[in-house]
Amino acid sequence: MPWCDPCERFFNPNTLNRDGTCPSCGKQLAEPQQQGWRSVPWHFWLLLGALVLYLGWRLIQGVAWATGLF
Ligand SMILES: [Zn+2]
Incomplete structure (x- = not known):
């Protein structure tokens, strides 16, 4: 008090x-x-960072597929 x-x-x-x-x-x-x-716990940012990395990688894969690089 x-x-x-x-x-x-x-x-x-x-x-x-x-x-x-x-x-x-x-x-x-x-x-x-x-x-x-x-006040957001640190593991939330870890999860968010992993999600962003994952989505970024998927985006790169998608662009590479769409442009016929692979
Ligand atoms: Zn007072």
Whole structure:
């Protein structure tokens, strides 16, 4: 439970502002909540990278087939 000195009260983490500041006085009480793409787990990007590589390879194969290189 984050304690706010100026307000002399405890705050539920859910009642803090999204950046972790006190809703009454704006004092930084907690770590800013991670949001957006930064909160996506790393293995998601690994999977996405593998998918992009795979699709890129398939695209190259398709273009090579279409242009009669193979
Ligand atoms: Zn406060």
